[in-house]
Amino acid sequence: MRDFDRTGRSPVIAENGMAATSHPLATMTALSILRDGGNAVDAAIAAAATLAVVEPHMTGIGGDCFAIIAEPDGSVHGLNGSGRAPKAASAARYREMGHRQMPQSGALSVTVPGAIKAWETLAARFGTRGLGVLLSDAIGYAEEGYAVHPRVARDWQGLVEGLAADAGGSRHYLAGGRSPKVFSRHRVPALGRTLRAIAGKGASAFYEGAIAAEMAAVVRAGGGFLDEEDLAAVTADWVEPIGTRYRDYDVLEIPPNGQGITALILLNLFAATGAGRLAADSAERYHRMIECARAAYNVRDHLVADPAAMAVSPETLLSPQVTASLARNIDPGGRNPHLELPPLPDSDTVYLTVVDRDRRAVSFINSLYAGFGARLVTPESGIALQNRGACFTLEEGHPNELGPGKRPMHTIIPAMVMKDGRAACSFGVMGGAYQPMGHAHVLSNMLDHQMDPQQALDHARIFWGDSEVLGAESGIPGAVRGRLAELGHRVADAPNPHGGGQIVAIDHESGFLIGGSDPRKDGLALGW
Structure with a gap:
């Protein structure tokens, strides 16, 4: 139990249904759907649509989506709603244009938006409400306006230059x-009209006709390769989640092209090195977790890609042999200078989770990648286009090399935890490259240190950014930082909080749902 004389908040405990999102308006949208008889899938789609309006720098209909659904009967389904590179795009072509690295913004970084196709696919298989109902709150906020919340306003300030350079x-x-x-009203009526078209005609209104033509034209005008045929060919694909065992729980992630496998490798390394069982706030625990992460991310950046291009299977990467081999690189007594630490670009994402009365759990993530994606917004339809192509590499022969119609290695990852064949916890931690580390850290907080969902999210974080310096959040005291320096790490104040997560745990014994929402965002968990 938390100390009530210190800042913080209690977990939310309820019985009939619960939602946790990064924005209060989206949480309210989800609860409204649940209370009106909709299920968790309905509520998750509706909340994601609201977030696409009220957190426009983080997510949008011009981005991608992944989801894991755990049904009451114990069956689990994964959906990969990530878009592909244009068919006319290739690494060779980019190299001929003079690019040595993938452009991080602009038209050459745009891939096909997969989110709307994913929403429609989810609703068709598991939903009970049509898109007309599910998008109604989002349409209202876009047309009538919404209050800009503090974290949203803070992030938006840093993105003005990129937006100002683009007409849309x-x-x-x-x-x-x-x-x-902050506290001002913001409207995007053009986006409202686009959402109305999708609500009335489904995904075809987005991927075909005038809206698709405008998206393609904007990208082409900027020198990119997206065309209407690329948009019309979009798919959202059902996939079998991959998993590992941690402390008698089965932890599930979406398979590659997502980086969820990195979180599973991390958990395997936590178990192999005993990282999770060290004192929760100790420098030794932070040190060992970081060293495990350096090893796991090294695997990610060399091997994880579109599954059709991977030379090593997920099963092999999660095998005891690979775990043991990686664990040998981790020194409890100090930082291993020979472990390659990959540079990690910043990015923006929203994660949400919903559990309904029947104990159907939905783990759901939607993203534009960087703030406002490619910094290209369609003038007439108000769509911010994602820069997910920035995750490709131009290195010849690399599994994640840009190729026509190929999916990039993807950072956004939802997670689901199962126990005895039933969903025990639906959770995720947003924050670009930080996400696998966030998954492993938060889950270890709960399973190794018996923290409740809110405590697990509140716990101070440390991670690297675009250099080898570890960014420590303010909750990590000077003594711990000093000890980390003795262990060979360079430590500085984190310029921004690391990620932001949402959790709904299911206590099948008591029948209650227990929710937490990351204080690093504006959101909250609510249930009834």
């Missing part, structure tokens, strides 16, 4: 050349 971005997401202030 300036038109729809700046006011007088400035980002909206």
Whole structure:
């Protein structure tokens, strides 16, 4: 139990249904759907649509989506809603244009948006409400406006320059050349019209016709390769989740092209090295977790890609032999200078989870990748296009080399924890490359240290960014930082909080749901 004389909040405990999102308006949307008789899939789609309006820098209909659904009968289903590179795009072509690395923004970084196809696919198989109902709150907020919340306003301020350089971005997401202030009202009526078209005609209104033509034209005008045929060919694919065993629980992730396998490798290394069982706030625990992460991310950046291009199977990467081999690189007594530490670009994402009365659990993530994606916004339809192509490499022969119609290695990852054949916890931690580390850290907090979902999310984090310096959040005291320095790490204040997560745990014995929402965002968990 937490100390009530210190800042923080209690977990949310309820019985009939629960949602946890990164924004209060989206949590309310989800609960409204649940209370009206909709199920967790309905509520998750509706919440994601609201987030696409009220957290526009983090997510949107021009981005991608992944989901894991655990049904009451114990069956689990994964959906990969990530879009592909344009068929006219290739690494060779980019190299001929003079690019040595993938462009991180602009038209050459745009891939096909997969989210809307994924929403429709989910609703068709598991939903009980049509898109007309599920998008109604989002349409209202886009047309009538919504209050800009504190974390959203803070992030938006840092994205003005990129938006100002784009006609659509300036038109729809700046006011007088400035980002909206906290507590101000923001409207995007063009996005509202686009959502109305999708609500009325389904995904075809987005991927075909005038809206698709405009998306393709904007990318082509910027020198990119997306065309209407690429958009019309979009798919959202059902996949079998991959998993590992940790402390008698089965932890499930979406398979590659997602980086969820990195979280599973991390958990295997936590178990092999005993990292999770060290004192929760100790420098030794942080040190060992970071060393495990350096090993796991090294695997990710060399081997994880579109599954059709991977030379090593997920089963092999999760095998005891590979785990033991990686664990030999981890020194409890100090930082291993020979472990390659990959540079990690910043990115933006929203994660949400919903559990309904029947104990159907949905783990759901939607993203534009960087803030406002490629910094290209369609002038008439108000769609911010994602820069997910930035996750490809131009290195010849690499499994994740850009190729026509190929899916990039993907950072967004939902997770599901099962116990005795039933969903025990639906959770995720957003934050670009940080996400696998966030999954492993938060889950270890709960399973190794018996923290409740809110405590597990509150716990101070440390991670690297675009250098080898570890960014420590303010909750990590000086003594721990000093000990980490003795262990060979360079430590500095984290310039931004690491990620943001949501959790709903299911206590089948008591019948209650227990939710937590990351204080690093504006959101909250609510149930009834």
